[in-house]
Structures are given as structure tokens and as C-alpha cells.
Amino acid sequence: MRALVVGGAGFIGSHLCDALLEEGHAVICMDNLSLGTRDNIAHLEENGNFCFYEADASQPEDVKKIFEDEHIEYVFHLAANSDIQASAENPEVEYRNTYTTTFQILLAMKKYNVKRLFFASTSAVYGDKQDVLLVEDTPGLAPISYYGAAKLGSEALIHAFTYMNDLKTLVFRFPNVIGPRLTHGVIFDFIRKLRKDSTHLRILGDGRQTKPYIYVTDLINAIMWFQGKAESGVSIYNVGVEGTTSVTAIADIMCEEMKLSEVVYEYTGGEGGWKGDVPHFQYCIDKIHNAGWKAIHTSDEAVRETIRQNIGGECV
Amino acid sequence: MRALVVGGAGFIGSHLCDALLEEGHAVICMDNLSLGTRDNIAHLEENGNFCFYEADASQPEDVKKIFEDEHIEYVFHLAANSDIQASAENPEVEYRNTYTTTFQILLAMKKYNVKRLFFASTSAVYGDKQDVLLVEDTPGLAPISYYGAAKLGSEALIHAFTYMNDLKTLVFRFPNVIGPRLTHGVIFDFIRKLRKDSTHLRILGDGRQTKPYIYVTDLINAIMWFQGKAESGVSIYNVGVEGTTSVTAIADIMCEEMKLSEVVYEYTGGEGGWKGDVPHFQYCIDKIHNAGWKAIHTSDEAVRETIRQNIGGECV
Numbered sequence: 001m002r003a004l005v006v007g008g009a010g011f012i013g014s015h016l017c018d019a020l021l022e023e024g025h026a027v028i029c030m031d032n033l034s035l036g037t038r039d040n041i042a043h044l045e046e047n048g049n050f051c052f053y054e055a056d057a058s059q060p061e062d063v064k065k066i067f068e069d070e071h072i073e074y075v076f077h078l079a080a081n082s083d084i085q086a087s088a089e090n091p092e093v094e095y096r097n098t099y100t101t102t103f104q105i106l107l108a109m110k111k112y113n114v115k116r117l118f119f120a121s122t123s124a125v126y127g128d129k130q131d132v133l134l135v136e137d138t139p140g141l142a143p144i145s146y147y148g149a150a151k152l153g154s155e156a157l158i159h160a161f162t163y164m165n166d167l168k169t170l171v172f173r174f175p176n177v178i179g180p181r182l183t184h185g186v187i188f189d190f191i192r193k194l195r196k197d198s199t200h201l202r203i204l205g206d207g208r209q210t211k212p213y214i215y216v217t218d219l220i221n222a223i224m225w226f227q228g229k230a231e232s233g234v235s236i237y238n239v240g241v242e243g244t245t246s247v248t249a250i251a252d253i254m255c256e257e258m259k260l261s262e263v264v265y266e267y268t269g270g271e272g273g274w275k276g277d278v279p280h281f282q283y284c285i286d287k288i289h290n291a292g293w294k295a296i297h298t299s300d301e302a303v304r305e306t307i308r309q310n311i312g313g314e315c316v
Numbered sequence: 317m318r319a320l321v322v323g324g325a326g327f328i329g330s331h332l333c334d335a336l337l338e339e340g341h342a343v344i345c346m347d348n349l350s351l352g353t354r355d356n357i358a359h360l361e362e363n364g365n366f367c368f369y370e371a372d373a374s375q376p377e378d379v380k381k382i383f384e385d386e387h388i389e390y391v392f393h394l395a396a397n398s399d400i401q402a403s404a405e406n407p408e409v410e411y412r413n414t415y416t417t418t419f420q421i422l423l424a425m426k427k428y429n430v431k432r433l434f435f436a437s438t439s440a441v442y443g444d445k446q447d448v449l450l451v452e453d454t455p456g457l458a459p460i461s462y463y464g465a466a467k468l469g470s471e472a473l474i475h476a477f478t479y480m481n482d483l484k485t486l487v488f489r490f491p492n493v494i495g496p497r498l499t500h501g502v503i504f505d506f507i508r509k510l511r512k513d514s515t516h517l518r519i520l521g522d523g524r525q526t527k528p529y530i531y532v533t534d535l536i537n538a539i540m541w542f543q544g545k546a547e548s549g550v551s552i553y554n555v556g557v558e559g560t561t562s563v564t565a566i567a568d569i570m571c572e573e574m575k576l577s578e579v580v581y582e583y584t585g586g587e588g589g590w591k592g593d594v595p596h597f598q599y600c601i602d603k604i605h606n607a608g609w610k611a612i613h614t615s616d617e618a619v620r621e622t623i624r625q626n627i628g629g630e631c632v
Contacts (some may be wrong), residue, residue, distance in 0.1 A: 088480065091426075095419050099469070103411050110407075127475065139455035142475040142550065149476035154416070159443065159458040160465035164404065164592060234458065276480060299485030 002026045004072045006057050006105055007079030009036030011181045012120065012174075012216060012284070016076060017041060019220045021049055028070045032056040034097065035082060040181050057101035067112040077105050078120040083184050084147040088276045098150035106161040116230050117162075117169045118223060121155055123238070123283055124148030125173060134283035136173070136236045145276035159234055169231035170241045171247070172223065175283070178306040179216030186247060186273075187306055190254050202266045204273035207248035211281050214241045215302035218295040240285040241295040246301050247273070253257050253300070254276040257307045318342045320388045320419055322373050323395030324353030327491075327497045328436065328532060332392060333357060335536045337365055345385045348372040350413065351398060356497050383428040390543070393421050394436040399500050400463040404592045407462040414466035415473075422477040432546050433478075433485045434539060437471055439539045439554070439599055440464030441489060445510035450599035461592035475550055484546035488539065488555045491599070494622040495532030496540060502589075503622055506570050510579070518582045520589035523564035527597050530557045531618035547568050556601040558614040563589070566619055573623045615622040629632070 003020050007013040008029030013036065020027050021044065027042060029052045043048045055062035057068040057079045066072070079089050102119070109117065126134050127142035143149045155171060162169045182188050193201055222239050245253075248265070255263050272279040297305060319336050323329040324345030329352065336343050337360065345357060345368045360366045371378035373395045380561060382388070397403050397413040418435070425433065442450050443458040459465045476487045498504050509517055538555050561569075564581070571579050588595040613621060 091419075091423060093475075095416075099415075100411075103407075107407060125472075127479075138458040140455040142455075142479075143472055144476060144479040146473075146476050146480070148471075149472040152472035156441075156457070156459055156465040156468035156472070157462075160460060160462050160592070161407075161441075163458075163460040164462070276476075306533070 001073040002028065002071055003074045004028045004030060004066065004070065005078060006030050006034060006075065006077045006101065009033060009038065009041050009052070010078060010082070011183050012038070012177055012219065013078045014040035014181060015216050015220045016078065016223060017044060017050065019224050021047060022165065023224065025049070028051070028055060028066065028072065030055050030066055030081070035183055057105055058096045060104055063104045063108045067108045067114070072112065072114050074116040074118070075105060075109060075114055076118040077102060080120065080151070083238065084124065084145050084276060085274050086180070087146050088274060092152035094146040098147060099153050102154035102157055106157055110161060110165050110169070115167050117158070117167055118227055119154065119158055119169065119171045121171050121173045122148060122151045123173050123175050123281060124278070125155065126283070128278045130280050131142045134238065136238055136287055144278065151214040162234050166232065168232055169234045170226055170230055171234060171236045173236065174219065175212045175214055175240050177216055177219055178213050178302055180309045182310060186250055187254070187303065187310065190251060191307070191310055194254065194258060194260065198260050200264050200266060201251055202268065203247060203251060204268050205247065205270050205277070207251070207265065207267050207280065208246055209273055209277065209279040210244045210246045212240050212244045213299045213302045214239065214295060215297040215305060218297055222288065222293050235289045237291070238285050239288055240283055241297065241299050241302065243299040244282050245299045249300070250303055253304050254262065254307050257304065258311060317389040318344065318387055319390045319392060320344045320346060320382065320386065322346050322391065322393045322417065323352060325349060325354065325357050325368070326394060326398070327356070327499050328535065330356035330497060331532050331536045332394065332539060333360060335540050337363060338509065341365070344382065344388065345369070346371050347395070351499055361615050373421055374412050376420055379407050379420045379424045383424045383430070388430050390434070391421060391425060391430060392431040392434045392539070393418060396436065396467070397463065400440065400461050400592060401590050404590060410462040410466035414463060415469050417555070418470035418473055422473055424563065425483070426477060426481050428611060431483050433474070433483055434543055435470065435474055435485065435487045437489045438464060438467045439491050439597060440490050440594065441468040441471065442599070444594045446596050450554065452554055452603055460594065464524045468614065473566065475627055478550050484548055485550045486542055486546055486548060487552045489552065490535065491528045491530055491556050493532055493535055494529050494618055496625045498622065498626060502566055503570070503619065503626065506567060507623070507626055509573060510570065510576065514576050515578065516580050516582060517567055518584065519567060520584050520593065521563065521564060521586050521593070523567070523581065523583055524562055525589055525593065525595040526560045526562045528556050528560045529615045529618045530555065530611060531613040531621060534613055534618070537608050539602065553604045554599045554601050555604055556599055557611040557613065557615050557618065560598050561615045561619050565616070569605055569616070569620050570623050573620065574627060
């Protein structure tokens with residue numbers, strides 16, 4: 001099939017391009033390179049089944065050109081501002097890069113009669129519900145970040161466009177995703193900080209923020225597993241892993257892998273890392289397990305593997 | 317207080333301006349006159365506590381000017397495309413008039429430090445859940461119209477902005493609202509059709525679509541009752557009435573009030589009036605009743621009163 005990957009030069013998007021090409025599909029990659037990079041797809045540019053458009057999915061003209069020229073059969077929409085902390089100061093980034101991209105892509109699918117959609121949603125749609133087991137239809141979704149709000153708004157659009165235009169839509173709510181080509185987040189920050197000063201590590205919050213981390217190739221396997229099975233309507237899945245990892249545990253694993261034994265941790269204090277952060281979070285992944293998929297890496301293993309990949313052979 | 321009514325020249329907005337002025341508040345009315353009209357507020361233009369801006373809440377510059385000049389203390393946001401049937405063909409109307417207006421208003425509230433918000437949401441956020449008693453935290457909200465999607469997206473934004481900026485926010489989910497100054501909908505259509513041809517009436521669907529209709533002054537009383545009691549965070553209420561009225565019952569009441577005894581009904585057939593219509597709908601209004609408010613008119617009474625107001629003394 002001819003697959004459009006929106007946000008295909010990003011961290012997760014570029015891994016998805018790899019997997020789709022490996023299964024023999026034609027991949028049209030669209031990215032405005034705001035967070036994605038040419039480096040992430042450099043290894044694909046000679047591939048005859050791959051083409052890249054530097055284009056902005058929030059801009060109708062950019063979207064129109066691709067849908068007109070490329071006979072798209074399946075849209076994988078992963079374009080978004082994925083840096084929640086950054087958009088806390090500037091919600092307009094979420095309006096443009098997270099919500100409007102979804103709207104314009106759906107509008108083009110309607111116009112050009114494209115029926116299959118994968119959408120990258122997020123655990124942030126739930127908001128801060130610490131004592132609730134989060135299943136896909138947990139009531140009272142109340143995002144506390146602009147990012148979560150723009151993703152929940154996108155899900156709402158997807159429901160209406162799917163119903164009105166008879167789409168087959170798959171929505172995955174991602175937890176924290178880590179692995180090679182990471183561009184931000186706690187692991188990325190810690191490596192940078194420890195490379196600058198290997199004696200002290202400043203940790204946002206009290207270090208007890210605890211979340212599940214999924215390894216990017218596990219997530220990609222889940223997308224590839226389900227994309228062929230799309231059914232009419234909207235199917236939503238929490239995608240996750242066994243276990244969670246605390247921020248202090250990440251620091252510990254990192255010091256171990258970097259062979260640093262004397263690092264002093266300095267906590268900024270408070271429950272969350274920043275306003276809009278959900279400090280403790282784990283969701284129920286029974287639905288996706290029951291559908292036949294399971295991650296290979298636990299959360300701790302994903303963290304360790306990511307650190308190894310990102311520090312490479314070098315010592316600080 | 318100084319209240320900004322966004323969409324204040326519209327059907328419901330203009331009644332809210334009346335009520336706020338009556339209680340002695342200063343009212344700044346903002347409307348782009350896409351659905352609202354000068355006629356709706358003509359009786360207020362001499363009032364020293366009232367001022368009107370013809371301005372578009374989806375445009376940052378328009379919003380900025382009002383927040384800069386007017387020292388707003390409370391925002392009542394009722395601007396939206398309220399004609400669901402019309403936007404089924406053109407979802408961009410909802411993106412601009414329903415979602416983007418909410419985003420720009422929230423952004424201005426953040427910037428200008430305005431803490432109190434009333435938001436007009438809708439029963440359409442629930443989607444088509446015919447066998448479920450719809451309470452405020454019913455799970456799995458899945459709107460089937462672009463209008464419902466843009467309103468649910470707006471609610472998501474409101475959660476995040478309220479949390480991030482410590483707002484006091486009141487959200488009412490409206491059912492069908494009717495009364496004087498109505499601009500569209502089934503009653504409006506039937507009057508127009510019967511004035512043109514008093515022997516036949518074309519009815520969309522099978523006529524069994526059944527919904528609660530609230531009289532606009534009852535709704536305004538609810539807003540006025542709760543606006544003074546705003547608490548931190550987001551409070552969501554279904555606002556409704558006892559009973560529901562079917563489309564055929566509306567036709568019957570109308571013929572009775574218009575003294576037409578020989579009208580032949582012609583049904584277009586099908587469950588819903590149009591794609592995106594939710595044919596049977598009633599939600600639970602226990603929460604708002606328990607909080608001390610109750611509508612005066614039942615659904616049937618609201619329908620009859622609206623017909624009387626809109627046909628006036630004239631016969632067709």
C-alpha cells in the first residue's frame with residue numbers, strides 16, 4: 001500500500017517509516033522538521049519506495065499537494081508537538097502542531113476519499129487520575145496539559161470524521177516512548193547534564209514521578225501488528241509495558257551504565273517535574289494484551305537499552 | 317462586574333446580555349454577526365452599561381483589542397457555529413467558529429489574567445449513545461458531528477487552561493434551546509415551510525427523533541443562578557428539562573397553534589434527520605437539580621411557547 005507518515009522524520013515516525021518499508025510498502029514521509037530531522041531519515045533517501053516532503057501538515061496547501069499527487073491509501077498521523085514541557089509556556093504550539101495538523105489531515109482524507117487512519121494519541125488525555133485504573137473508556141477525561149488537550153481534541157475530531165466518512169481508524173494512546181533518535185525528555189536531559197558535570201545531577205521534582213516507558217521498536221511492532229486489522233469505526237488502545245520506572249531509578253540506571261558512582265542528586269522538590277506533568281501514572285493494558293500484542297521490553301529494560309543506545313561507546 | 321459575552325448578539329447570547337444588564341453588570345458584547353444579528357441587541361444599544369464590538373473571536377487581533385481595553389472580569393463564551401446540519405458539509409466552520417474561538421478566548425484569559433469563565437457546551441459531545449443514561453461523566457464520549465467534536469475539543473482545552481491558570485470554570489452542556497430570536501432548527505424550519513404551503517409539511521427522518529427542548533429563559537436563569545457560585549476548577553452540568561418531544565409532536569403542536577387541521581406530513585424516512593443527527597436523546601439532569609436549579613417549562617411547554625412567540629399574532 002501507499003502510506004503517508006505525517007511526522008515521518010520525527011523520533012517515532014522515522015522508526016515507523018523503517019518498518020513500513022521493510023514490509024514492502026511505499027512510504028510518503030511528510031515533516032516540517034520542527035522536531036524531526038533529516039538525519040533520522042538519511043538512511044532512507046536512496047530507497048526507491050521512499051519519498052520525503054518538507055511540508056507542514058497544519059497548512060492546507062501543503063497537505064493538498066501531497067494528497068493530490070500521491071494516491072495515499074493509509075495515513076499514519078504522528079505529527080505533533082511532543083515536548084509537553086515546552087508548550088506549557090506557549091499553548092499556540094499545540095493549537096498549530098497538534099490539533100490543526102489533525103484537522104487538516106482529516107479534511108484531506110474526507111476530500112480525497114482515504115479511508116484508513118492510524119493516530120498517535122497519548123496517556124496525557126486522561127489527566128491526573130492517580131487512584132484510578134485507566135482503561136480506554138475511563139470517564140471524565142480532563143487533560144492538565146495543553147498537549148493532552150490538543151490530543152483529546154484530536155480524538156474528538158477523529159470520532160466525528162470517522163463516523164461521517166466511514167473510516168477505519170486505529171488510535172493508540174502512547175505512554176513515554178524512548179529509544180534511539182530521542183530528542184527530549186528526562187533521559188535526553190540527564191545524559192546532557194551528566195556530560196557537562198559528572199559530579200552533580202539536578203532532578204526536577206522529588207524524583208518519585210513514576211511512569212511506564214516503552215521502547216520505540218516495541219511500539220512500532222504494535223502499530224504494524226494492528227494496522228492490517230483495521231475495522232470500521234474507531235478502535236482505541238492503551239499501548240504500554242509491564243512496570244514503571246521512577247525518575248530516581250532512571251538516574252541510578254544511567255549512573256550505572258555511565259560508570260559514575262559519586263553523582264550527587266539535587267532535587268528541585270515538589271510532586272511533579274513541572275506544571276502540567278502527571279507525576280504518577282500507569283494505565284491498564286489488558287485490552288491490547290487480549291488482542292494479542294505484548295511488549296518485549298519492560299519499562300526498566302527500555303530505560304537501560306535507551307541509555308546504552310544514546311551514550312554509545314563513549315564515556316563522559 | 318464587567319462581563320464579556322462572546323457571541324452576545326446571537327440567539328442565546330442576547331438573552332444572556334439582557335439578564336446580566338438586569339442584574340446591574342456591565343456587558344461587553346462581542347459578535348462577528350455570522351449568526352447573531354444587530355436586531356437581537358437593538359434594544360440594548362442605548363444602555364450605558366452595554367457596549368458592542370463587531371469582532372471575530374477566532375481572530376487574535378480582535379480578541380486582544382477587547383481584553384486590552386475593557387478590563388474584563390468574567391467571560392461568557394457562547395460563540396460557535398450552532399447550526400450542526402450546515403457544518404456537516406463544511407467542517408471548517410466548526411474549526412474556526414467553535415474550536416478556534418475557544419482557543420483564542422482562553423489564550424487571552426491567560427494573558428490578561430481573567431479567572432472566571434462560563435462555557436456553552438452541548439449534549440452533542442456524548443455522541444450517539446441511545447441506551448445509556450447520560451450523566452456528566454459518562455465514559456467514551458464519541459461525538460458523531462463536527463459540531464460535537466469541536467465542542468468536546470473546547471472542553472478539553474478548558475480543562476488544561478483551567479488547571480494551568482487556576483480558573484473558575486462553569487461548563488453547561490445544553491440540549492436543544494428554543495424561544496424568541498431563534499435562527500434555525502426544526503421549529504424555525506416548520507414555521508417557514510407552513511407559511512409557504514399550509515397543506516403539506518416535509519419532515520426529515522421518520523419523525524420519531526425525540527429530544528428535550530429547553531426554553532431559553534430557563535437556560536438563562538440557570539446560567540445566572542450558577543455564575544455567582546463559581547468554584548476553582550471545572551464544574552460541568554447537563555442542563556435540561558423534564559420530558560422530551562418528538563419531531564412529529566412538534567408538528568402536531570404547531571398545526572394546533574397555527575389552527576391548521578388538514579396538513580399532510582411527508583416523511584423523508586430514516587432514523588436521524590441528517591447524518592450526524594442523534595435521533596433519540598435524553599440526559600440525566602439530577603446533578604443540576606441537586607444543586608438547586610430546575611426548569612420552569614417542560615419540553616412540550618417550551619415547544620408550544622416558542623411556536624406562539626415565533627408565529628406571533630399572525631396567521632399563515
